[in-house]
Each structure stands twice: as structure tokens, then as C-alpha cells.
Amino acid sequence: MMKRIVVGMGLAALAAAQPQPGAEGRQQLTMHFRDPSMPRKLVVEGGTGSLTIRGYQGQDAIIEYTGREISGANGRGRGRRNEPPAGMHRIGESRGLDITEEDNTVRVNSQGIFGGTARDMVIQVPAQTSVNVKTMFGGSMTIENISGDIEAENFNGQVTITNASGSVVAHSMNGKILVSLDRVAPDKSMSFSTFNGDIDVTLPADTKARFKMRTDFGDIFTDFDVKMEANAAPVVEESKDKNGKTRRRVRVDGTQSGTINGGGPEMQFTTFNGRILIHKK
Amino acid sequence: MSRVFSYVTVSTLVNTRDNVVMAEVGAGQVARLAVLFERHHRALFRYFVSMNGNREVAEDLVQEVFFRMLRYRTSYDPAQSFTAWMYQIARNAGVDQVRKRGSAQVVDIDSFVDRRAELVSASPGPEESVSRGQDLALLRRAMDRLPEDKREILVLSRFQGMKHEDIAEVLGCEVGTVKVRVYRAIRALEQIYFALEKEKAS
């Protein structure tokens, strides 16, 4: 059986969770993961405002958002605006927020425009949840304190991922990719890409990895000691930064490969119009 | 923007159930063992590390388990849960290993635990995550001080997410007994944890 909360769609919500008005103009919904002992997953699709996903120590997915009044399990208050005027009937409806749970996967779907206004959403999930987010028209996307696998894709806006300790696969079409990993799970491949923007990734100093880096109109900077592979032939320039730490500047064309700490799983960095910065934590 | 990814070709490789794959290994397709290895070697490793606290020994034991699966592959009954069978082999391998090393084996639990405590608190972040880190280090210590049988049942039921029936099969007892033992183990863990907390506070 699948649990489902449908907001703004006239269907009865089946979930035990009921929308609760939160602080000013915010709505809050809670969705249980069926089986807390099995791997959890959060999938978010669509969205028109900013999106924040945060790992916390609880068990449920808590979805908070700003938006208009919603109709929940108790069917209350769809608002007068939604009543068909006398003599008319509804033939179309804007799709709202659709939240489902199935096989320990909570899915938040907010395709389309919601009441014509941008909606900002904050979703809290247990830290060890795998997160898969894809937005089309969203603003910025922030993911914090997640130790599961993260897959994030944004269309117009920055992707910020902090305190991650699993794996990250991130893409932005027109924004910066800013990632900081506290821990890197061994044996996980990662990839960071943007069409137009910088890629800024911070990794633990002892990370073992093989970098594959590509930028057309930018440079690659790192304070890791990268052992470049033979075919690369890059130009390496050394300089000292404010704190006296050595910065190495690697100037390259096309795809370049190199290893840190003896090599490990592949990490790919691709930007066509931006710089690549790889920091040591 | 939503594209459906079709898992058409060779999808059986990924989706076939463990017991079917193992039956195929038993029937002579030994290369299929790679599928089971990719699925289970991490969990097995964690089991061994939790049980004996030594990474190198745990890696050897993982290797040993898969070797025994090959050796006894024809004796596997597909009606039996693969996970239960695997942990039966794992337990035997663990016991044999201790016997082989005799009392000469000294596991430096303290340095091991300290290293892990470091690992947890080394990741800086908001204040709450630091305090959480300390609690986790304490929890880790409590786990390591738990008597072996209690630790094992927690590892199997919590870390490996095994069903009670499968655990009963591995341990050779009734399902009801498993429930009681899981309860006793978590209570024992709680007591050790609180004792350690007091120790630290004083």
C-alpha cells in the first residue's frame, strides 16, 4: 500500500499525516518512512522556489513550505477562489504538491506553477537518507548533513551541498556547484558538472581518488598534491596564498586526469565556462 | 523532464534474488558469485569488524566466507534464506579463525575505539553535530564492551537488517527467543552506555 498526501488537488489524502499551519504562512507536513531499519530515499521533483534539504536526527520526512492554504486529509478550506463560479464547472486544475511514500521512498512532486507564486520548501529527513532532487525552474538548492547518496540536478541556480558524508553526483545548468564533504565513502564514484559556472569542491585531506577534470574557459585550482597522469602534460604554477599555504595552479586543455593519495574511485569535474577549485579540508 | 530509464538488457543480473543466484553458482556458473560478492561483501565486512574489531582480520574473513561458499556451493538449498546461510558460514569462519590463532590474538580494542572516536569528532560542523559525535563515540565504546553474543544479535538485527526468522536460523534457536535476546541486548547496551556516561562525567 502506498501512503499519499495530495495538496491542492481535490483528492482525499490517505495519509495519517495532517497539514499543520507552522510559523507565519508556513505549512508543515510529516510523512513517515515505512520501515526505519531499511534504507530510506527522498525524491524531489519540480519546484518553483528555493529548496533546502536537511538531515536531522528524527525518523520522518518533515516538509515545510510557504504557500497558499491547502486541502489536507480533513478536506478543510480549499478557499473560495477554488469554488467554481455559479453555472460553471472545473475542466482543468493546477497541479499542486503531491507527496507519496512507497517502499521507504518519500516522493515530493511539485511540478508546475503553484498558485502563480514561488514556493520555498524545506524538507528534513533522517541523515542517512539517499536524496535525489531534480528541479526545472527552481532557485537555489541546498542540501545539508546528508550521509546517504546525493543526486542533485538544478536548472537555474546554484547547488550547495554541505556536511555531506556519502557520495555526491551534482549538476547545474546555469549555476555554481559548491560542495563540501566531511567524509568520502570509499568505492563511490562522484561527479560534479555545470554548463556555466564554477565548481568548488572541498574534500577531506586523506581522500583517495582519481580526478578527471575538464574546463574550456577556466582554470583548475587545488591545494591537493595531484599526481597528473602522463598524457596530461599540464602547466603547474605554484604560489603562496595569504596564509602561506602553497596553492598549485594547474593550467590545462581538454580532459585531464590525476590521482590524489595514491588514487581511488573516479571523481569527475566538468564545466564548460567556469573554474574548478578543489580544496583540501 | 522526466525520463524513464529502461532497464532492458541483462537486467536479470541485478534483479535476480540471492537464493536463485546462489543456486546457479551451485549448478556450475561460478562466475555468478561475483553478483553476490558485490551485494554482500560490505555488510559481511561490517559484521566481522563489529565482532572482532580488526580490519585486516575482517578482510581475511570476508575472503574466507566467499571461498567457503564456492567450496560448499553444491550444498546450498535454494529454499533456505541465502542471508541466513551466509551468516552461518560467517560465524563458523569466525570461530575457526579464533581457534587457529588461539589465545595469541590480542585485539587492541582501545586504540581501535579511540581511532573511531576521532573519526566521528573530526568532522567539524555545527555545535550539535560535535556533541552528537561525542555521544556516538560513547555508543561505539558501549557496543564494544557488550558481551559477544549480545553484540552479535544487535549487529545482525540492526546493522544487517535481518529478519527474526533468519537470525533464528543462524543462531539455531526459536524466533521467540530471538525477540527476547534482541530486547536483552539493547537493554544491556543501554546500561553500559549510561555507566560510561557517568564515568565520563565524574
Next chain:
Amino acid sequence: MNCEQAKTQMLGGTIPGENQGEEFAAHLASCETCRTESSRIGALWQSLDLLPVEEPSGKVRERFYEMLGAYRQGQASVTMPVKQAWPRMIWQVAAAAALLAVGLGIGYGVREDRSRPELVQLREEVASMRQLVALSLMQQQSASDRLRGVSWSYQVEPSDEEVMNQLVTTVNHDPNVNVRLAAVDALRPFTGSPATHLMARNAVIQALPKQTTPIVQVALIDFLAELKERNAAPELRRMVSDPDIDSGVRKRAEWALERMQ
């Protein structure tokens, strides 16, 4: 239900296939001691999940595949005619070394020795094992695993059609941009192999109109420019004049057309 019975049910709700049931709920509602105990040990149970997970080193995998290969070789030797003891031992040492070299992905440096059909067979077996790993990883749920599968594909022979076809499927249909991007790069070795270069080139040409993500479009355009693939010219020209396509991509297509001249 009494307190004794309730105790064994306290962790039931968190265990797969276990259900606490109504009797338990009724007992909790009426017994405060059990209620607090249940929430206390429930929290402890949950926090066990936060303990750092120890991960094995990469050596475990290497050793496993080495062992599996050696086992299969041993199996084969049972049915082979009995040989003298010492040459067989040498053969085993050689096989182990070869497996290690191949297993570690050092390359295709193991010399083909037609006088030793076993070695050829062994090589094929190891190759099929790598193919198996690449193929199965490329079909996993997690993008990170699929990326690993794409990396593995560099270790199969560039004449391996099955792996090449899977890469093409990934380029065209994988839901994750980064995986598609990595798969485009991974097709490169196949365009250099006599057995697959025509298929690989065609696949790249046909993939271009299917892509809507700019970064993957550009990766494909660059690839076609590098191959000087004139058959892609009509599609590139169409893209240059398509207003729905990102302006950066259109410029790239223009540049590629110039480069092909």
C-alpha cells in the same frame, strides 16, 4: 498483554517483517513504564544507525576476483588430462600473476600465447567477469554506482559490443546528466577499435538529436568534431539555426562545423 510480553515487542516496529500489533499498542496506552521504556530503547536502537560504517579497502575486491578466477581455473584443470606436478605448479603461478595483472586493470599487456590455450581461456574468463561487473553496475539504481560501471567499461576490450551497447543506452536514456556525460567519454575507446568504430561513430551521431541537456550536447559535439565526422554535419547545421537550443550550444555546433572543413 502483560509487561513481560510487551518487552519483546518493543523493537518490533523497526524490524522488517515484524509488526507490533494492536495488543501491544493497547498495553502501551495503559502502562506508563512500558511507554517510557519503549521510547527510550527505541531511540537507542535508532541511534545505532548513526554509528560510522566501517568500509573494506579495495583489496577485498581484488582478492575476491583473483580467488574466483583461480577457482575456476582449478575447476577446469580437474577435467584436463593429468600433467606432471611441477609444470602445473608453474602454470598456476603464471595464472595467478596473469590474473592479478588483468584483475588490477593494468591493461591488455598479457601477451597472447596461442601455444597455451588455457591462458587464452583464462583471459577470456577474466574479461567476461569485468564485462559482468561493468554491465551490472551500469544498471544500478544509484547514479554513483552507474558512474562506477562506466569507469569499469574502460577495462573491457574495446571490441566488446555488449558493453558498448550498454554505454550507448546510458548516453541516450540514463536519467542522470552526469552519468550520460561520463558515458559519452567512455565511448571514445570504442571509436578506435576496428571491430566497433563504425557502430560507435554512428551511435554518437544518433545520440546528438536525442539530447536536450546542453552540457551533454556540447560533449557530443566536441566528440564529433574530434572524429571529424562529416555525417553529423546536417544535424549540426540544424542545431545552429534552432532557436530552442541554448546559444552556447549553437556556437559550439558552428565551431564544430568549421573544424570539420
